[in-house]
Amino acid sequence: MPKVTDEYRASRREEIAAAAMRAFHRKGFQATSMADIIAESGLSAGAIYGHFKSKNEIILEVSTKIIGARLGEVEELAAREPMPAPAQLVRVLMGGMLHDIGRPAMLVQVWGESMTDPLVHDLANRVMSRLRSVYTDYIVLWHERQNGLSPAAARALADEQVVLFLASAQGFIIQSALFDDFDSDAFLSSIEKYLPR
Amino acid sequence: MPKVTDEYRASRREEIAAAAMRAFHRKGFQATSMADIIAESGLSAGAIYGHFKSKNEIILEVSTKIIGARLGEVEELAAREPMPAPAQLVRVLMGGMLHDIGRPAMLVQVWGESMTDPLVHDLANRVMSRLRSVYTDYIVLWHERQNGLSPAAARALADEQVVLFLASAQGFIIQSALFDDFDSDAFLSSIEKYLPR
DNA sequence: GTCTATACCAGGATAGAC
DNA sequence: GTCTATCCTGGTATAGAC
Structure with a gap:
C-alpha cells in the first residue's frame, strides 16, 4: 500500500523540482520567489509545502541534481582516451552549467547567500568539496598517465594544483557575471595556455 | 554661508560611513540592516536618511573608499624596485581587503547582490573593471622591465594574462568563503608557483 | 537636522476548508 | 493532497513633531 503513494510523492517532488529549475533558469535562485515556483508548477502553495519543507529544500534538491550531472561529466572525461588536459575541464564544467541553469553566473547568488544562511553554506561547501575531490582525482590520473609520475607524486602535485583549476572556474563565473x-x-x-599541464 | 554647512554635512557623511564600515566589518554588506547602522552610528533613521538616499548609497560610498585603497597599493608596488611579480599582487590585495573589511569573503555578497540589483551591478562592474585596468598596467610594466618586452608585446601579453590573475583573487575569495x-x-x-612570470 | 513612530512592502510559510 | 486566504516577520524608507 505505501508503494503507490511513495511513487506518487516522488513524481510530485520531481515535477515541482523541474518547475523550480525552469524558474531558476530564468531568474536565478534568490530572485525566484515561491510565488514564481508556484505559478510555474501550476500548483498551489499548500501543495508545494506538502512536498518540500522550505524554499531552501527545493534549492538543495535542484542543486544536487545539477552538481551530480557535472561530476558525471568529469568521470566520463577521465575514461576517455586520450584524456583532455585538466584545464579543459573548466570549459566542460561551464558548458554543462550553461545548459542546466542558463547562466553559470547565477551560482554567484548561491555563494552570496551562503555567507548568511548556514544551510546554504553547508550545501555550497559540500558541493565545492566534492568537485574539488573529483577534480583532484582527475589531475592525479592525468599526471600518472601523461607525465608518468608515481601515484604519490601525482597526488602531491594534484593537491597543490587543484585550487588553481577551481579558481579558474570560479573566476570564469565571477567575471562572466x-x-x-x-x-x-x-x-x-x-x-588552457597558462595553467600547468 | 554654505561653507560651514557643507563642511558639516561632509563630516556627518563621513561619520555615518565610518559607522557603516564598522557594521559591515562585522556582518557583511547584505546582512547588515539599516537598524544596525543606525545603532552603530548612535544616530537615528531620520538623521541618516538626511545624508544618504538609501542603504545602497552607503554601500557605494564605503566600497569606493575600499577599492580606492587597493588601487593605491598596487600603484605603490609598481613604483617599488624591484617590483614584485604580478602573482604577488594577489597576496597584497587580499591582505588589504582583510584589513579593511575583516573577511574578503564578504565581497561575495556584493557580487551575489549584483545579479539582481542593477545599481550594485553597475558598482561592481566599475570596481572590477578599474582593478583589471590597473592590474593590466602593472603586468605591462613587469614584462617591459623584467622580461625586456616591447610595450606593444607587453600589452598584448598582459591583456591575455590579466584574467588569470583576477581569477586567482576571485578564487581566493570564493574558496575562503x-x-x-x-x-x-x-x-x-x-x-605564485604556477602563474606566468 | 534630528528625533520617534510608523507606514509599507516583499516574501516565506501556515491554517483550515474541501 | 490540494486549495484559498491570510498571517507574520524582517526590513527599508518616510511623516511629522521638535
Whole structure:
C-alpha cells in the first residue's frame, strides 16, 4: 500500500523540482520567489509545502541534481582516451552549467547567500568539496598517465594544483557575471595556455 | 554661508560611513540592516536618511573608499624596485581587503547582490573593471622591465594574462568563503608557483 | 537636522476548508 | 493532497513633531 503513494510523492517532488529549475533558469535562485515556483508548477502553495519543507529544500534538491550531472561529466572525461588536459575541464564544467541553469553566473547568488544562511553554506561547501575531490582525482590520473609520475607524486602535485583549476572556474563565473564585455573564449584559451599541464 | 554647512554635512557623511564600515566589518554588506547602522552610528533613521538616499548609497560610498585603497597599493608596488611579480599582487590585495573589511569573503555578497540589483551591478562592474585596468598596467610594466618586452608585446601579453590573475583573487575569495578548511598560504604559494612570470 | 513612530512592502510559510 | 486566504516577520524608507 505505501508503494503507490511513495511513487506518487516522488513524481510530485520531481515535477515541482523541474518547475523550480525552469524558474531558476530564468531568474536565478534568490530572485525566484515561491510565488514564481508556484505559478510555474501550476500548483498551489499548500501543495508545494506538502512536498518540500522550505524554499531552501527545493534549492538543495535542484542543486544536487545539477552538481551530480557535472561530476558525471568529469568521470566520463577521465575514461576517455586520450584524456583532455585538466584545464579543459573548466570549459566542460561551464558548458554543462550553461545548459542546466542558463547562466553559470547565477551560482554567484548561491555563494552570496551562503555567507548568511548556514544551510546554504553547508550545501555550497559540500558541493565545492566534492568537485574539488573529483577534480583532484582527475589531475592525479592525468599526471600518472601523461607525465608518468608515481601515484604519490601525482597526488602531491594534484593537491597543490587543484585550487588553481577551481579558481579558474570560479573566476570564469565571477567575471562572466560582472564584466559586461566578458569574453568567454579569450578566458578559456588563456586558462588552457597558462595553467600547468 | 554654505561653507560651514557643507563642511558639516561632509563630516556627518563621513561619520555615518565610518559607522557603516564598522557594521559591515562585522556582518557583511547584505546582512547588515539599516537598524544596525543606525545603532552603530548612535544616530537615528531620520538623521541618516538626511545624508544618504538609501542603504545602497552607503554601500557605494564605503566600497569606493575600499577599492580606492587597493588601487593605491598596487600603484605603490609598481613604483617599488624591484617590483614584485604580478602573482604577488594577489597576496597584497587580499591582505588589504582583510584589513579593511575583516573577511574578503564578504565581497561575495556584493557580487551575489549584483545579479539582481542593477545599481550594485553597475558598482561592481566599475570596481572590477578599474582593478583589471590597473592590474593590466602593472603586468605591462613587469614584462617591459623584467622580461625586456616591447610595450606593444607587453600589452598584448598582459591583456591575455590579466584574467588569470583576477581569477586567482576571485578564487581566493570564493574558496575562503566556502571551504571551512581553506588554507590561505597553500593557495597563495600555489598561485605564485604556477602563474606566468 | 534630528528625533520617534510608523507606514509599507516583499516574501516565506501556515491554517483550515474541501 | 490540494486549495484559498491570510498571517507574520524582517526590513527599508518616510511623516511629522521638535
